[in-house]
Amino acid sequence: MSLVAPNIKTTSDRVLVTGGCGFLGCNIAASLAARGHSVLAMDNLSRRxxxxxxxxxxxxxGNNVAIEVADTRxxxxxxxLVSASSxxxxLAAQVAVTTSLADPISDFEVNGRGTLNVLEAIRRHNPRAPVIFASTNKVYGKLLDPSQVHxxxxxxxxxxxxxxxxxxEDTPLDLYSPYGCSKGAADQYVRDYARVxxxxxxxxxxxxxxxxxQFGNEDQGWIAHFLLQAIQQRPITIYGDGHQVRDALFVDDAVNAWIGALDNIDEVPGRIFNLGGGPANAISxxxxxxxxxxxxxxxxDVxxxxxxxxxxxWYVSDVRAASQALNxxxxxxxxxxxQRLERWLDGHVSTSALSPELLEARI
Structure with a gap:
């Protein structure tokens, strides 16, 4: 089912964005459309x-973007949709660690089988179409124990x-949680389909x-979660001691990396890149x-x-490989x-828009 009339222009540069109405997906779709691409944004519209x-x-x-209500399963x-795209x-995925713990089978069906469906569709119907996949730093597991940091x-x-x-990127995988396992399996399938x-x-x-x-659906969305709690004057819960560190990447920069991967696909097929803000944007x-x-x-109130x-x-991405390969x-x-996120949240998110997952946001 389409939310817009199917009169999107038929050109050879049509890009399919699965999860195209999610936080990152819609930003990527918008950027591609602004560059003149025809975009198919596929989403099951299940998330707030x-x-x-x-x-x-x-x-x-307008007609540069068509919304297709569908599921990768x-x-x-x-x-x-893959057959009609260049x-x-x-990006379509189950993104919450908490949800994966409650329903590991559904988590795998979406992240593992859904990704395999996309890869098989490309292999069988459109083998020259580039595919850029949204993986996660969770494939590295806990990474460090408290005894290994100071x-x-x-x-x-x-x-x-x-x-x-x-x-x-040479860090060994150590899949932790059903979410980490399902995304890690999908991650390796995407890599292996390039090789095989x-x-x-x-x-x-x-x-x-x-x-x-970003509406705070993702349990990785801790920055939006903290800001929303502050805007709503709700207490913020810190799990741990608050000294844990992550590297933050603004969505415009993330979008530029995704488009850079697409633009440079002939130079980087089969590659894996860690994508984050890097040491310069690491915060506790x-x-x-x-x-x-x-x-x-x-x-x-904390x-x-x-x-x-x-x-x-502690987790900080080494972004040197992505910087060099993707310019x-x-x-x-x-x-x-x-500041930019706060302005948007102040203008777009009300108390009724807060999701239950937001209140359990993870980092």
Whole structure:
């Protein structure tokens, strides 16, 4: 079923964006449409905010974007949409660790089987179409124990000098949680289809993407979660001690990396890249709370709770490989990106828009 009339222009540069009405997916779809591409945004519209994002795409880009209501578990729909496209940006996924723990089978069906359906459709019907896949830093597992980090200025810092630039793509996989397993399996299928079937694929292992059109559905969306709690004057719960560190990447920079992978596909087929803000945009939870206090003029109410299984004390992406191969680098510093996200949230999110998953946001 389409939300817009199927009169989208039939050109050879049509790009299919699965999960195209999600946070990152709709931003990628909008950027592609602005560049003149014809875009098919495929989404099952099951997550809060996806219908608003679909309306935003339709009103902003008109016939340059078609919204297809479909699910990657539907092989017939996937085959039809992949056959009609020149490239695939594959972001459709079950994204919550908490949901994967409650229903591991459904998590695998969406992330594992859904991705395999996309790959098979490309292999059988459209083998020259590039496919860029949204993976996650969770494929590296917990990565470091608390005994392998030390404190510097209120942050955890890894003991190993080799991590000075962040986590590289050669880091061994250590799948943790059903979500980590399903995304890790999909990650490796995408890589292997490049090696075995010569598909032109790229894997992007992402870390802490944030920015406008993020409604807080994702349990990785801790930056939006903290800001929303502050805006709503709700308490913020920190699991652990608040010294844990992540690298934050503003959505515009993430979109540029995705499009860079598409533009450079002939130079990078089969490659895997870690995608985050890198060391220059690494912040602790307490750092973010200080930024929010500066923005809002008052300090949020903070509560501490126990560490959760699999929580990483430190994760920062080494983005040097992506920077070199994709002619890309993060441009938006965290303070500026946070200001832009706050303005959008203030104008677009009400109390009724908050999702249950938001209240359990993970980092």
């Amino acid at each position: 905010g996806s219908r608003e994002n679909a309306d935003w795409l339709r009103h902003r880009h 539907d092989t017939e729909a996937v085959d039809a 490239a695939v940006m594959h 404190h510097v200025d209120g942050r955890y810092v890894p003991d190993e000098p080799r991590l000075a630039h962040g986590v590289g 079937f010569e598909l032109r694929s790229v894997v992007l292992r992402m870390s802490c993407i944030y920015g406008p059109r 939870l307490w750092d973010l709370l200080e930024f929010i206090t500066e923005l809002r003029g008052n300090r949020p 509560r501490l709770d126990s560490w959760r299984p699999g929580d990483q004390p 890309w680098k993060p441009l938006v510093p965290v303070r500026q990106g946070l």
